[in-house]
Amino acid sequence: MEIDESIFRAYDIRGIYPRQINEELAYKLGRSFATFNKGKIVVGRDARIGGEVLKENLIKGLIESGAEVIDIGIVPTPLIIFSIKYYNFDGGICITASHNPKEYQGFLFYNKEGIGIGLENGLEEIKENVRSEKFTEGKGILLRKNILQDYINFISDKINIKDAKMKVVIDCGNGVASVVLPKLLNRFGIEYFPLFCSLDGNFPNRDPEPRMDNLKALQEKVVELKADCGFAYDGDADRVVGVDEKGNVLTPNQFFCVLIKSYLENKKEKVVHDSLSSLTIDELVKYYKGFPIGCRVGHVFIQKKLLEENAAIGGEISGHYFFNELFGADDASFATLKVLEYLNKKKIKLSEVYKELPSYYFDSIRVKTKEEEKFKFIENLKTEFKEKNYKIDCSDGVKIIFDDSWILLRASNTEPKISIAYESKTEEGFEKLKKFVNEIVKKIPK
Incomplete structure (x- = not known):
């Protein structure tokens, strides 16, 4: 098959749908991945246009190369990692273009460790399989599984929020944060106001990428409702941006510092940060007698470094936050709960937390x-x-x-x-x- 080289990125596949990413490619990627990574493969997708037909063709390819496929439906990307590790699957694929504009589609691949597969650890081989069309022949099967309750129970066991007298606003951006986040907030009795929490692959209210310049509705709603804080998510819910009670948008560095404080105030931990991070990150980690570890930009690299070093938490300036206790997943819903847990425990406002930090x-x-x-x-x-x-x-x-x-x-x-x-x-x-x-x-x- 002739391949558009530009869609193969360092740690995923992304391109315009259906010009670059289409049903034929999805099918052959399924054949290729099952040839490369045999066994039980979990498949999920975000809410983007074309996602269902791409998933059907991907699964068809996986099955024809002998994979046992577990379809978990529309879910946040981090739930692929959770599924692999929690159920002991052999790999996974998420059909998503994450924060890219609505015209895009893509694929993320994971190995049996739940680590993303990039060009340096297998994606090149997957590409060559597609190009040569040398696939394993087999007769696999398809199973469908609802994992949400297991995921919610797993997350809930790791968060301690009691007697929460908080009100938050959540801007799901018409993405898949709306699938799990309201359920998690309800579990802890947290009052919330939803913005754009219906699935819509056209992303009619804002871009899938939450940015300082497109969160006006969230900022205004937080102030209007006198909420304690607000949170905005990207299309596949692996990125989060915070808004304080005054309607100010936190920078990713500020948000990461709040998470670092929540982990390191009572325990010395290793913290992984990308090469774009502020000097504040290193200084804060060292202040708590922790151990900062630098890493190149990219979710595959941060996740791998976090697990190799057994670090508690990792972060990227793009708004990805990675957690060891979640198998290294960059889970925006969990990041939200960790911030709320810290605010509830300390009985302080979000603006007060980052106000204490050095201002560079x-x-x-x-x-x-x-x-x-x-x-x-x-x-x-x-x-x-x-x-x-x-x-x-x-x-x-x-x-x-x-x-x-x-x-x-x-x-x-x-x-x-x-x-x-x-x-x-x-x-x-x-x-x-x-x-x-x-x-x-x-x-x-x-």
């Missing part, structure tokens, strides 16, 4: 570029910065390290964009970085 000057942007040019652009920057004798780290893109500031530039693995993050401990230093960044942005191929 930080910003991040994602600039559109040509897919075929993005990695070359970063390589050219590496050469340029080396020639200028900057102190650089090339473990994930290129990071320039100054005395009290830094700047990181990297090519996105999921979109045709350049990700840029920069931070300074002083306002003067931040303004210098901003000018530096603006000059680089002008050079990015448009």
Whole structure:
């Protein structure tokens, strides 16, 4: 089969539906994955358009290559990881394009450890199987399973919220957070107001990606209802953004710090963070006598590092938060409950938690570029910065390290964009970085 190379990213497959992602590809990916990863395979999907027909063809391919398929329906992506580990399945696939615009579809693959399969640990082989069409022949079976109650019970055993006198607003963004989150909040007696909590693959109310600029409805509702806080989710509920009682949107770094405090106040733990994270993360972990561990950007890499190091929690600047006690899953619903648990235990407002943190000057942007040019652009920057004798780290893109500031530039693995993050401990230093960044942005191929 002829393959569009651009849909195979570092740790997943994503493309426009049905031009790049279609029924034929889904079928052959099923054949390929069952050839690559034999046994019991759990399959789920988000609420995107085309998801059901893609799932049907994927399952058909899996069965024809001998897999025992367990269809768990429409679920958040982290429930694939939960299912693999809880029921001892041999692998899993989620049909999702996560936070991408509504035109996109995609596939996430997991091995029997519940770890995402990327180009470095199997996705390249899956691609080659599709290209060559050399598939195992077999006669598998299809089972359907409702896992929600087992999941809710599992999560509930790990959260301690009693006598909760809290009111929260949840913006599900018409994504699959609406499948589980209301049930979890009801379990703990937490009063909530739902926004956009009906499934709709057209995402009519906002983009599937919760951003600072598209959460106005959530911010206003939190203030109007005098709620304690609010939360917004992406399309497949593996990312979350928080809003405090004043309607202010927390940065991912601030949200991560709240989670870190909830874990480290009473126990020294390891914490994994990505290369885009604020200096505040390292400093907070060290303040609690914990152990910060840096990692390249990408959910596959963070999850793997978290499990390898037996860290308690991990986080990405994109709003993914990973939990050891959930098999390394980046579960936005669980992240929400951990924050609420902490607020309930401390009897404090969300704004008071992050107000205690050091306030550095930080910003991040994602600039559109040509897919075929993005990695070359970063390589050219590496050469340029080396020639200028900057102190650089090339473990994930290129990071320039100054005395009290830094700047990181990297090519996105999921979109045709350049990700840029920069931070300074002083306002003067931040303004210098901003000018530096603006000059680089002008050079990015448009």
